[in-house]
Amino acid sequence: MDQNTVFVHAKWQVKEGKLDTVLQLMKEVGERSTQEEGNLFYKLHQSQESQNMIILYEGYINADALETHRNSEHFKNIVLEQVVQLLENREVILMNRLF
Template sequence: MDKKAVYVYARWQVKEGQLDQVLNLMKEVAFKSSQEEGNLLYQLHQSQSDANTLILFEGYVNADAVEVHRNSEYFKNVVLEQIVPLLESREVILMDKIS
């Protein structure tokens, strides 16, 4: 098992009129993600210039923990099935900390 921490940067562009619904659904996602054994951090940010732009910053102990997160029932049911259809776009970048 890889011991290197993995950080996730996700940029979501929410469809017009769907922000309140996305933010409401994210309450459950943020809570459950934060409770995962391999989670280091889970933060949701909102752009100051465009309220429909959300940035997620997540940290996991290793790549296996990212997979556990992505394969969880709540991730599939809430993020993939309920939130993703409310987004214009979704960019996800996996990163390594370099300093």
């Protein structure tokens, strides 16, 4: 990984009663995302303190690869059109590796 690598840390608070739906939708997003050229990894985590808090950790070879992901049909159709409405809160942080 070089200095152009972009990492995404997304923290989602899922609405009560919607966790199973979000996880099912995100399984498909994860499978499709890891097949994208330029994707290094796409990992979904669950908080130990709050079952409804989901953390995504993603890696892309550069900003263009991340942009390609964000413009993909599965991101638009599943994440933006379906998942976002099932969230109470959504925070996304873009990061570069320091060392």
